[in-house]
Amino acid sequence: MKKIKFIFTLWIGKLLMHFSNVFAKGRGTNMPGAKANKLMPDFIGNFTGIDYSKVIFITGTNGKSTANNMVVHTLRSSGKKVCSNLEGANMIGGIATALIRDSGIFGKVKCEYFSFEIDERSLERIYSFIPAKNVCVTNLQKDQVQRNGEPDYIVSKFRKVFNPDMKLFLNNGEPRAKSFEVFSENVVYYGVGENKYTFKKDKFYDVTMPCPKCNDKIVFDFYNVDNVGKFHCAGCDFKSEENPGFYAENVDFDECSFDCGGSRYIVTNNEPFYIYNYALCIAVCSSLGITSDEMQSAFYTFKNISGRMETLSYKTKVLKYIRIKQENPETLQTALDYITKDKSPKIMLMGLEELRDFHPYYTNTFYSFDVDFESLRDNNIKRFICFSEAVAYDTANRMIYAGIDKDMISIIPNDNDEDILKELDKYDVDNVYLITWLKKFHELEKSTKIYGGDENE
Amino acid sequence: MSDKTLNISWVYPDLLNLHGDRGNVMALEKVAKLMGITPKVTRVDTFSERIDFENSDIILFNVGEVKTVAPIVENLKKYGNGIYDFANRNKVIVAVGSTGAILAKQLKRRDGSTVEGLGILDMNCVERNEIYGDDLYYTLDDKTEILAVQIHIVDFFLENENDALGKIVYGKGNNDSDSTEGAKKNNVYFTNALGPVFVKNPWFAQKIIAEAMKQKGVEIEAKDLSKEFETELKSAEYIKKFIKNKG
Structure with a gap:
């Protein structure tokens, strides 16, 4: 009975997708999936053909769209078939829409890899249906305070989700993201070394944040972008790893190149925050078996979908x-x-x-x-x-x-x-x-x- | 000769750094200077640094994440009677937003745990399940208007409603039910107002500074600063209009 309901809902979703493609271009990234979820709240949990070890969730306050676009572009450039919500619809409706689009009439998804940008508030619900084995956290910052109040509100939500069954890709330079390291033995750190845009903040009114572990003051040794760099806590031993696995170093902004994970890469976007996204992309794709040559080839042609x-x-x-x-x-x-x-x-x-x-x-x-x-x-x-x-x-x-x-x-x-x-x-x-x-x-x-x-x- | 220096202890500026409230310190400095007072701000950055209760005129606790309430209370208790004596000497303490919970009797967290506060203000707090953000418009006892915003994460319940700092004109204030805003006992102030509150309401900063100076024996002549506060007064005018149009 449940299977029949799922197939019926899926067909409605496919029909809506077809109509929105014809009559309401631009609304088709979220609406069909959102309607399907309304009809069947556990809709996304019924798709078949998903290997959870090849599912990547990318979440965090800033950078998740760009990082997801980059990972998907790299995988696709390497010949992989990837299901994704590239258009930024990052709540359950957007995930459902992507699955509707890439599945057959009985709900079997015809992709090898799944890379989804996930809204922080939606992670818990989406994970309950699709237990991804790879979860990336870009950073957790102040954002949308009218809904989220404070970053710890999201941290608490993440703590309910993270578990030892996950491989975590964590930003080594952002304290809240790095603090999730305690949830899994399988942690990959990524980051960016000092470079010509590295800065320090030591003026009277400069402020940082409380330590996610002990609540004393976090001290940043340097920043590469605001609130991200190399840090340590004034009150406990919590700090950035000295040797993160994927560390973009020797960044040459004129040449748009850097070293990471043992290879040198030439890229097309050279703003400091982009380098973090590249480092994350290299970490994820390396873990999925993509070679550095394949990644380099993809980076030559990478163009971010939604430019700032x-x-x-x-x-x-x-x-x-x-x-x-x-x-x-x-x-x-x-x-x-x-x-x-x-x-x-x-x-x-x-x-x-x-x-x-x-x-x-x-x-x-x-x-x-x-x-x-x-x-x-x-x-x-x-x-x-x-x-x-x-x-x-x-x-x-x-x-x-x-x-x-x-x-x-x-x-x-x-x-x-x-x-x-x-x-x-x-x-x-x-x-x-x-x-x-x-x-x-x-x-x-x-x-x-x-x-x-x-x-x- | 009277000492016209205002000593402000900016306590845990990094831990209590949530809604741009370092602006409150900037505003206190700016307004003090306009009043002919020399502000001296001392940062107390970490738990290992000492708060100088003896030489402070204002102790400022800006808004922070709710999780910081317990460790801050624990740390302040290490000073023994330090903060209690300070409050009893009618010195000025200001706590903003959820940080007000450190001055309360008790905070009940969302996960069911409780945190015993310092009990300086007769109120109890409950962390909310849902967050509410809106404008906040209230008046002090002397009808001074305060325009701000509020990100409401913690409900505050006063044991005696007469202890409220202000009366709500628009917005939520302490909780969903009693139209009170903030709390005041002697010169211990708690407000939900963000903005930062002293940036948007320099006239409130002026009152607090005058009170702090009075407590150190320096009477400050009341000064009309409305010309200097022109931008803030205009802001208040347009925000009141915006609130009115919300219905």
Whole structure:
């Protein structure tokens, strides 16, 4: 009876997938699976042909999409057939959709490998149906506080899932991720060594985090990206491994190359956070028997599906949009770090905006105080423009606290594109950086065409 | 000659680093300077470093993860009567967010375990199963308005509602039922307000600083700083409008 129900649900899922491919392109990554799960809550547990030792779950706050894209691309480039949720639908609906797509009419999945990006909150449920033998944790940071509250909320959820039957791939430079080492004897560490972008934080207001083991202070010996580097605890013996198995060293950012796991790799993306993803990918793929030559060959052609940066043309100006995840300080810090590398004259257009992901909508901007804005002070920024219906003044205030002259900041207390672009028109600088959430970017994408004179009317 | 130095002990800044609350220290420094006071902030980074109860005027515990409550209480108890004497001398203690639980009598964790707090404030706490985030708007006894946000992980229950720091205008405050916000006993303050609260409400920082100076025998002349707080006042205006439109 259960089998019949599963097949019936699967067919409905396949039908929905077909319809969404024809009539609602873009909605087919999650919807068919989500509907199937609604009809049958244990739907994903009924697929056959899955070898759990070839299932990889990639989870964590930041980097999981990129790492998953990289692993899947590498496996596929090596001739393997891989089932994945590459489109970023990382909850149970997205996993179900991927399985519907890659299975036959009786639910047998026709792939050898399975690599899934998993939302942190969904890990427990998905694992209960698909007990993956390979689990990767990129990092656990502050994120979506309205749902998650604090990182320990997710840590507690992970602790219920992790067990000795898993092979864990853990970021050696991120304390919370590394702390899961106690759950399995089978741990592979990955990380990145000191390089030209390595930095230290020793200013008065620099802060770290409590130790996941003893709650005393974590001290970072160095950072490669915010909150990730080499660390030790001030109160106990918890620290980064001295010799992690997959450690990207001798990173040459000009040549885009590094050593890892005994081979030198040339890659196409050379931002520091990408090197972590490469190191993880090498660790996972090595463990699955992919050779370094095969990996190198894949890296030559790797292109991330969802890039973080896009550009818009507006009159003579170029707006460089850097995507941030709201309430996620690391992505905001990474965006600011990127901007500060550009020494040319520029305008900074900043729309932190109110939070409208979940009800009730609210005006949180406190994560901006987790981020260092001081580097923007002497960075040839000719004008700061802060906009939003309710938090434009709070955004401006964060900049004032960083020592930016109040007179350099325009505050637009609304979300009107025409007002934003009119303010931009006042300044004779064509290099513009835009930081805001994705929805606002899409609105501005249309408005720059309308007010910039490129719209075909 | 009176000592116009304000000694702030910023206790466990790395452990209690959750919602950008280092901004509270920046705000206390900034407001103190505007008041003509010299701020001196001392970090107490690790459990092995000493908190100087004798020479502190304000002890600040920012918001941290709930798991840090037990080890911090355990560590503070090692000082014997240190923090109790400090509170009894009417010195200023500020605790923000879930960290308020260290000053409470008891915290019941989600897993059923309990943590005995310091018992400086007459309240009990229960860690929630579900997290709630929203704006928070309340008034102090003297009608001063506080605009903030709240990430509510722990419910606080006051034994006497008169001990509340403020009255809710919008938002949750201490719990789902009694419209109280925070707690105050002598000069021990607890608030759920994040933002950081002193960044968004420098007038609140001004009150606390004046109180701390008074306790060290330095009367600070009331000063109208509304021009200096122009950005924050505008922020409050737009956020109140946003809250009103939420219905």
